[in-house]
Amino acid sequence: MASESSRSPDPFRRHYEVERELAARLRNSTRAERPALFATLYGELFARIPDHPRLSRRDAPEYVRGKVLSQLRLLRPFLKADTVFLEFAPGDCRLASAVAPQVRRAIGADISDQRTPGEASPPNLELIVYDGYELPVPDATADVIFSYQFLEHLHPDDVDGHFTMVRRLLKPGGVYVFDTPHRYSGPHDVSRYFGDELVCFHFQEWTSNGMRRLLARHGFTRIRAFRFGKPLSSRVLNMANDLLELLAGLLPFRIRRALTSRLFASVAMVAQR
Structure with missing residues (x-):
C-alpha cells in the first residue's frame, strides 16, 4: 500500500505542487463558482497524481476496516x-x-x-x-x-x-x-x-x-x-x-x-x- 512516507521525493513534490495549484483555484473562487469546482477539482487531482495515497488506501481492506471501526467508536x-x-x-x-x-x-x-x-x-x-x-x-x-x-x-x-x-x-x-x-x-x-x-x-x-x-x-x-x-x-x-x-x-x-x-x-x- 502506498503511503506518504513511502513515496519517492519527485512524485511527492509534484503532489504538493499540483494540490497547491488546485487549492489556490478554490481558495480564490466565489461561491457561485465553487459548485463547478467541487465537481471537478478532486477528479483532476487524482488524474494528475495517480499514486495519491487516498486512491491506494481506498482499496486496502485493512485500512478501510480500521477507519470504519474508529468512526463507529465515536x-x-x-x-x-x-x-x-x-x-x-x-x-x-x-x-x-x-x-x-x-x-x-x-x-x-x-x-x-x-x-x-x-x-x-x-x-x-x-x-x-x-x-x-x-x-x-x-x-x-x-x-x-x-x-x-x-x-x-x-x-x-x-x-x-x-x-x-x-x-x-x-x-x-x-x-x-x-x-x-x-x-x-x-x-x-x-x-x-x-x-x-x-x-x-x-x-x-x-x-x-x-x-x-x-x-x-x-x-x-x-x-x-x-x-x-x-x-x-x-x-x-x-x-x-x-x-x-x-x-x-x-x-x-x-x-x-x-x-x-x-x-x-x-x-x-x-x-x-
Missing part, C-alpha cells in the same frame, strides 16, 4: 434503532453502510457518488448528491449528523454556512459528531512536508478552544470533547486543555508540532442542538 453512544443518521462527505459510504443496520434511516450527503460500482447498499441508506450548498433535506430530519476529516476542507467563506445547515437539519436535542485535525499538530495535508502554512486542500484547522467558541456562536449546546474515547464535559478538563493549547501556541512551530502530535492529534467533539 458514534455508538448516539445510535439507536429509531435514529435518523446523516453523514456529510461519506465518500465510499462504507461507514454509512455499517451504520444503516443499526438505525431507522441513513443518509449520505456528498458532491459526487464515490461508491464502488456494483456494491450493494443497505435498503435504508440513501445517498444524496448535491452542490455543496443546497441540500434537499427537510428541517429537523436527523437525530445524529456526522463528519470525519471534512471540516478542514471547507472554504473559509463556507464554514458558517455549514454549521447553520447542520443546525437546520438536526432535530431539537439532536447531535453533531465530528472529527477534524488539530491546528497545532498540523498542517495535516501535504503542506506539512514543505512548510507551516496551509496552502493545499486543508483550508483551516482548529484548536479545541476555537472550535468550542465556533459551535457556541452557532447556538450549539452541551459541547463535549472526546477524551480517552468518551465524550466528556468538564469545565476543569476544558480549562486544562485551554491552558495546554495556550502554552503550545507560544512554542516555535516545529517544536510545537513535535510535542503535540499525540496530545493534539485531532479535535473530536459532539455538540447538541
